[in-house]
Amino acid sequence: MIRDARVLQSQFVPDDVEHRNAEVNALSNTLKPIMDGHSGEPSLLLGPTGAGKTCIARFTVERLRENVLDIKTQYVNCWQDYTRFKVLYRILEAIDRTVDIHRRSTPKDELLDRVRAYDGPQCVVILDEVDQLQENRVLYDLYQLPRISMILIANRERDLFSLLDDRLTSRLQTCVRISFEKYPLDELVAILKARAHWGLSEDAIGTNELELIADAAAGDARIAISILRNAARLADQCGSDRISTDLVHDAVPEGRDEVRQKTIDQLTPHQRTLYDILNDEGELEMGPLYDAYLDAVDAPKTxxxxxxxxxxxxxxxxxxxxxxxxxxxxxxx
DNA sequence: CATCCACGGGAATCAGCGGTAG
DNA sequence: CTACCGCTGATTCCCGTGGATG
Known part of the structure; x- marks a missing residue:
């Protein structure tokens, strides 16, 4: 039933994108100077989750690679790499300048110095979830470096700008903004159809079922693909070669909660205890919360x-x- | 206005791990 | 094989800051 599981991952970047040509073109334009050896304009991709921001950014950069001989690229998810150190480190990774870097022994600005000193081919850096950055100074560091082009991705503009200081705000205010809307139902169905075509065996799922998934996903492609993947897995488990309407219904809740559940599962027992206390008690201040925590665990942390x-x-x-x-x-x- | 106290950055310390010299 | 070293991530200690409280 599942022919190519990679296609059913939401982070998979397809060879061709559906319905986002305007956005791809706008982003391509900001990167055009790279063809002449200059750095691209910084751009800011905005929109709700699952609207295709990450996918389009990666797709566009990938296409640029096909047209420019010598170019470095790096994708950084600031959700995971949220310190200045990690972001700079990931960029050094892309430009092969990481030798000898250790957290302790390397002076703080050594990393930035190395990025600054870089004089190789142009480097395009996608900073996904930038609003999750804890030290936004890194944006200032990277801004207008001659060989670095930045593509910033965030949900809402005000989440991003609320973190930034004035000088950075005024600089980024002028950068190119590309807005993404939630996918309408028919576009979502088209996306799912393409994924099903490449990822599943022939006739594994019908249009009705795809529409059902698209509807449950409410414009979020990531959820839609997650539901499709879960449905395919369920079908596999019960030895069916077709995804029925019932199976889709079963797959919807899992698909929706998948991302959240994954992060909850990553919590340590202590963190999980705190999370459970808040879920039971609702809103709490630090005092009562810590008291409840003391009651609940053996060896409390500070x-x-x-x-x-x-x-x-x-x-x-x-x-x-x-x-x-x-x-x-x-x-x- | 004086005091209180949580917040969060940064340094120090701890614990676990892998590599390696003896 | 063992003792030791260097590294990393987790935790704790220390403390300046600033809103809340009375």
């Missing part, structure tokens, strides 16, 4: 460590924090 956990879980969008300093409260999402 308050400072708990703060680290909480900020990490907020980072992963598992919980929500409002207010600052003493007024801060935590609540489940």
């Amino acid at each position: 308050r400072r460590t708990v703060r680290n956990y909480l900020s990490k879980m907020e980072h992963y969008r598992l919980i929500h924090a409002d207010g600052q300093n003493r007024a801060r409260t935590y609540r489940p999402r």
Whole structure:
């Protein structure tokens, strides 16, 4: 039933993209100077999750590679690599300048110096989920380096700009913005059809079922593909060579929760305890939350460590924090 | 206004791991 | 094989900051 599982991964970049030509062209234009050996204009891709921002960025960069002989590219997901160190390190990876770099022994600005000193071919860096960056200074560091082109990806413009200081805001204010909307139903169906065509055996799923998936995904291609993948897996398990309507229904909840569940599963027992407390109690301040935590575990970590956990879980969008300093409260999402 | 106290950055410390000299 | 070294990620210690509280 499953012919090519890679195609059913949402991060798979297809050879051809459906319905996003305007966005591809706009992004290509910002990168055009690279063909003449200059750096591209910085661009900012905005839109809800699953609207194709990451996919289009990778696709466009990939196409650029086909046209430019010598070019370096790097994709950085700031959700995972959210410190300045990691972002710079990933860029050095792309331009082969990582030798001898160690967190302790390397002075902080050694990394930036190396990126600055780089004089090889143009390098395109995709910074996905930039609003998750903890140290936005790195954007300032990278801005207008002659051999680095940046493609920034974020959900909402104000999430991004709220983190930035004035000088960076005014600089990025002028960069090219490309907005992505949620996929309408028919486009989502077309995307699913293409994935099913390449990833599944012939006639494994009908148009009705694809529409059902697209509808449940509510414009989010990532969820849609996740549901399709789950449905295919379920069909495989029960030895069926066709994905029925019932199977789709079964696959919807899993597909929707998959991303969240994956991050919850990654939590350590202590983190999980905090997460459960918030889910049971609702909104809490640090005091009561820490008390509940003390009651719930054997060898409690310190308050400072708990703060680290909480900020990490907020980072992963598992919980929500409002207010600052003493007024801060935590609540489940 | 004085005091309180959580926040979060940074340095120090700890614990586990892999490599290696003896 | 063992002792030791260097590295890393996790945790803790320290502390300046700033809103809340009375």
